[in-house]
Every structure is written in C-alpha cells, then in structure tokens.
Amino acid sequence: MNLKYDKLGLKLALATAFMSGFSVFINKYGVSIADPSVYTTAKNMVAAALLAGVLLVGRDYSKVGRVTRWQWAGLLAVGLVGGCVPFILYFKGLALTSAAHAAFIHKTMFVFVAVGAVFLLGERLTFGVVFAGVLLLLGSAFLAGFSPSGVEFGDVLVAAATLFWAAENLLSRRLLSSVPSGVLACARMVFGSVFLLVYLALTGQLGGLLSLSAAAWEWSFVTGVLLFLYVGCWYVSLSRLPAGVATAILLLGAPITALLSFLFAGSSLTFTQAAGLVLVPAGLLFWVFEAEFRTTLGRAPSGVKS
Structure with a gap:
C-alpha cells in the first residue's frame, strides 16, 4: 500500500497532539476527585457513547456488517490492549506522578511504534523524522524535569501503559487497511469500556462508579x-499516515503539558527547562520542513515503502 504524506492526516495528528497535551494536564486533576479506575471508566464511557452516536449517523455504519470474524477478533483485541488495560495502568500512574512526567513517558511511544513499524509493518523512517523525534523527546524531558534517577512507581505504571498503547497502535495500523477508522475508534472505546466495567465488577469497585458525585x-x-475528539482524530490520522510518523507528531503533546504545568505551578525557569524550550521548537521546525518537503514534492513518506 503506497501512502503519501496526507495533509489532512498531518493536520489531524497535530490536533491530536494538542488535545493530548491539554488532556493529560487536566486529567491530573480528574484523578484527584475519584478512584483512578472508576474515573477513567466513567470518562471512557462518555467517549464511547459519543463515538457510537457518530458511527450510527455516519457513513461508516453501513460497513459494520462487512467486518469479518477475524477483524472482530482484532477489534476486541484493540479494545482490551488499547481501551482497557493501559487506561487502568496510566491513570493509576498519573495519580502518583506529575502530569509533565506522565506526558513525557507516554510520548516515548514513538520509539516503540517506530521500531515495531519497521519490522512488523514494513515501514521505513527517514533521518528527518528520527532527528526531529530525538529533539522533541530531549526537549520534552528537559521541560518535564524528567530524570532516570528520579523514576517513581507511578512512572513505571505509565511506562507499562505506553507499551500497551504502542502495541495497540501497531495492531490498529494493520486493521485500518481494511476496517474504517470510525468503526475501529468506536470498537476501541466501546469494547474497552465493557472490559473496564468487568474489571470494576471483579475488583469490587462497580459501586464506586454508581455512587460518583455530580461534580x-x-x-x-x-x-x-x-x-x-482525541480518538476520533487519531484514528483518521493513523489511517492516512505511517504509524511511526503519526506517533512522532504526538510528541508535541509532551511539551504542551510541561508548559501548562510550569505556568500554573508558578515556579522559576531552570537552565534545563530553558534548554527544553529551545529544543522543542527546533524539533518542531525540523519536522515541519520535512513534512512540507515531502508533501510538496509528492514523494513517498517517511515510514512507507514505495
């Protein structure tokens, strides 16, 4: 399958990155008002209901009947590996670590997806994408004040969730060659919500969901x-871009979270954070020039073999 750098895919991936950066920041407050597992189940049920509504009134609904038995198995796997297990791990971890740390660790998914896509999906990455990704990762780490020596249990949980999401994105990229993005997005959240409800029931936390306060x-x-919005935009972008390229763009979410955390924390800017403020724009500019070069010339994108 010979994909081109699709401008709509690029725009939606950028929108997803901005939503991710903002969402991690505000979800840090969300996990403080309820048990993380209960909170993420409630939140995911809202997203699942909205995605199901869009699917019912959209053009992709007519294609649900064409989904094969093996594709349904893949959709169930996406629901478990992407819509359930990592959410439990991530939000438990988010309750124990900072939003900036969680955002940075989550965006390291680019590394795992890029490597996996080369071996499992036959993608290839250019120097431009890799170099921009390294700059963004380093800049995000500096902004977040992340240090391997300061890793806590919450960071480990977030890292485990990131590995699950990396596996999900590789599976989803494969499924998107034959399953509409709207169907996949809906299945991920609906099946994931069902699995989350089962988890709450098995762990005796279902009552916590039923007794959630109005706030x-x-x-x-x-x-x-x-x-x-995140899931809807992400799966459309993933269907139009190589997995490694799409997840590289998601790296922009980490510095957004770090900047929000920095601004609202009211702390002074350190030398390391200042370095991050230089590296992140540098990585972004390098990436923009790379993308513009390839879309303008109509060359096969970084991440897909011609």
Whole structure:
C-alpha cells in the first residue's frame, strides 16, 4: 500500500497532539476527585457513547456488517490492549506522578511504534523524522524535569501503559487497511469500556462508579469529550499516515503539558527547562520542513515503502 504524506492526516495528528497535551494536564486533576479506575471508566464511557452516536449517523455504519470474524477478533483485541488495560495502568500512574512526567513517558511511544513499524509493518523512517523525534523527546524531558534517577512507581505504571498503547497502535495500523477508522475508534472505546466495567465488577469497585458525585460526573464528561475528539482524530490520522510518523507528531503533546504545568505551578525557569524550550521548537521546525518537503514534492513518506 503506497501512502503519501496526507495533509489532512498531518493536520489531524497535530490536533491530536494538542488535545493530548491539554488532556493529560487536566486529567491530573480528574484523578484527584475519584478512584483512578472508576474515573477513567466513567470518562471512557462518555467517549464511547459519543463515538457510537457518530458511527450510527455516519457513513461508516453501513460497513459494520462487512467486518469479518477475524477483524472482530482484532477489534476486541484493540479494545482490551488499547481501551482497557493501559487506561487502568496510566491513570493509576498519573495519580502518583506529575502530569509533565506522565506526558513525557507516554510520548516515548514513538520509539516503540517506530521500531515495531519497521519490522512488523514494513515501514521505513527517514533521518528527518528520527532527528526531529530525538529533539522533541530531549526537549520534552528537559521541560518535564524528567530524570532516570528520579523514576517513581507511578512512572513505571505509565511506562507499562505506553507499551500497551504502542502495541495497540501497531495492531490498529494493520486493521485500518481494511476496517474504517470510525468503526475501529468506536470498537476501541466501546469494547474497552465493557472490559473496564468487568474489571470494576471483579475488583469490587462497580459501586464506586454508581455512587460518583455530580461534580465527578461533570469532570468525567468534560474529559470524556476531549477523549472522544482525541480518538476520533487519531484514528483518521493513523489511517492516512505511517504509524511511526503519526506517533512522532504526538510528541508535541509532551511539551504542551510541561508548559501548562510550569505556568500554573508558578515556579522559576531552570537552565534545563530553558534548554527544553529551545529544543522543542527546533524539533518542531525540523519536522515541519520535512513534512512540507515531502508533501510538496509528492514523494513517498517517511515510514512507507514505495
């Protein structure tokens, strides 16, 4: 399959990155008002309901009946590996670490997806994408004040969630060659929500969901809408771009979270953070020039073999 650098895919991936950066920041507050597993279930149910509604009134609904048995198995796997397990791990970890740390660790998914895409999807990455990714990763780490020596248990949980999401994105990229993005996005959140409800029932936390306060539900609705937009945009962009390229763009979410955390924390800017403020724009500019070069010339994109 010979994909081109699709401008709509690029724009949606950028939109996803901005939503990701903002969502991680506000979800840090969300996990403080309810148990992380209960909170993420409520939030995901909101996103699932909205995605299901869009699917029912959209053109992709007519294609649901064409999904094969093996594709349904793949959709169930996406629901478990992408819509359930990592959410439990991530939001438990987010409750124990900073939003900036969580955002940075999550965006390292680019490394795992890029490597996996080369071996499993036959993609290839150019020097431009890799170099921009390294600059963005380093800049995000500096902005977040992340240090391997300061890793906590919450960071480990977020890292585990990131590995699950990396696996999900590789599987999703494969499925998107035959399954519409709207169907996949809906299945991910609907099946994931069902698995989350089963988890709450097995762990005796289902009552916590039923007894959530009005304030908690309001917060879950707001973040659920953001998740709905995130997932909807992400799967369309992933269907139009190589997995390694799409996840490289997501790296922009980490510095956004770090900057929000820095601004609202009211702390002074350190030398390391200042270096991050230089590296992140440098990586972004390098990436923009790379993308513009390839879309203008109509060359095969970094990440897909011609």
